[in-house]
Amino acid sequence: MPEGFDMVSFLLELVRIPSESGYQGNTIVRRNYTEIVALIEKTAVENGLTVERVELLNGDIPSLVIGLPDAPRNKPSMAFVTHYDVVPAKGPWVVDGQQMDPYEPIVRDGKVYGRGAADDKSAIAAVMAGLVSLKGAGEKLRYAPFLVITGDEEVGGTGVKALLEQGYRWDRVVIVDSGSEYVSVGASGVVHGWIKVRGKSGHAGYPHETRNAVEDLLKLLWELREYKALRHGKLSKLPSPPGSPVPQVWGRFTVTVVKLPETEPEKHNRVPGEAWAGFDMRLIPEERVEDALHELYAYFSSAVSKLGISAKVEVITGQPGWYAKNELFVREVIEAARKAYRDMGFRGEPSVAAELGGNDGTYFDLYGMDVVAFGTIREGTNIHSEGEFVYIEDLEMFKRFMVNILLGDSR
Template sequence: DRVLILDSSADFLSVGASGVVSGWIRIRGKGGHAGYPHLCKNPVEDACKLVTRLCEEYRVIRASKLSKLNSPPNSPFPKVWGRISFTIMKLGRGEREKHNIIPTEAIIGFDMRLIPEEDETEALREFIDYVNRLSTQLGIDASVEILSAQRGWYSTDEKFVNEAIDALKIAMRATVGEENVLVAAELGGNDGTFFFKRGMPTIAFGAIRPDNNIHTRGEFVYIRDLVLLKRFIKELLTH
């Protein structure tokens, strides 16, 4: 069996996708009245210090991990690179959100992207060790909680990739009047991981473009990309 993932980009044929790790960093302090900060240890301020250092230091470490696979068009690096983003900040369970209360716990949500070839277990160990060392250095009581860890994937069947390139050229000629097929790997993750783990040759092509307001208000796809995708699937199945 061979697999085509449709949850993918429309401006290149995808031969891989990034791994995804998500979770929380919990920062504990000593709560109290905001008028008496000297009697407290503010976990919100500690969280800000920790995230600032992680952005300055660990983000550089992540970016130093480079894939053998090309990045999508208009990326800041020619090859897919490691990334980390801090996406959520909230108080711990049961904390009262009031301006005059210093809480006892603050929680930071993170999303870490692995290059397609990267082992998720090793990536987790590296990140947790770094957070622990940095927390000790800063005098912060922090711990990492992993919610999910999905490794990336990459195409292993060159013949399948070449067949897909030929099919996409035919589909592009028929629908958009050109045949310049770009080949790269996704910066996002998708279900290709599960087929990759089973040894099934996998590629991806879809209708997603960077200007489609991905994961935000007004998300959409272009009809012309759906037409191209339909023709590509037909050509791939009959190639």
């Protein structure tokens, strides 16, 4: 790599900026987006890369498309897609018995600790390193590479969706917000929503004059266990990630929140008139959101009718999954990843699977672009949790993966 660019030092700079995204009620709250984008843009320019800044949502989500000045114009394009926003973190964290601030990263035993060190600022640093190392390759490149960086990935992919709505397109797409242990050839769809049960509130001393919404909600959730089993029985043609309890990606339905709405006082002597349950439903990559919802509504209506309660389902979001459709591209990615493993002296080789979670590959797939996912985030690196870290060797591995897939046999 040309002297002057150190991807670990750059990653430390990125982590020090708390570029958080989250919700207050139904409102997205963004912190330090401008600061993080300014740092990335400055670093790219200083290292001789081309930079296009794109102001999305009236400037709320500044985004970057970074490329090589000598990239071939007559070759297909390849986007390496990352994001700069992170889930909020509260410190202190305890790492090896010592306290640390999540936004004051530390390097220890070949790892970088800090919020976003893995998800997904490691990807920004690794792809930047790959681009810098490929300066001067020119016509030797099989693809014209671009580092695509947006925000709001952690709150639903608003940035990527807005970028694509503005007409940005690439021939091949690698989602780098992904694992380093397998090449992902698909991802699960996801539906989030609420089950809302209505009863009749009243004094707990007179339960005969009330209809307890909490108790009705619990009965309904128990009745829906058959629907949960139905979801579990849906199997994809694509394999699950290593270590999964089911060989193929499977459907899932999980109750994640049980609460009273804000309109209901929480008092021991009051029977609540309304109770909610939040759910997360995972679709197999081939499944349509519309079909999954039709099935959910049918089971829900049957359960409500059987129990004689008042309830409704409200869907908040519905994102389809995706699966890779260009087999040649998949083979290129797999071979480049395997060679990167060999270059690093890693044991074994990356497997091939589809993700149990969702990612931004959905949006590129919807616009007809060829997508796979491969990244820097190894299992067990505590993403979205205390003590998040990334292995430095995984950054180097990904840089080598980029060189392999972009140069092929022309080196």
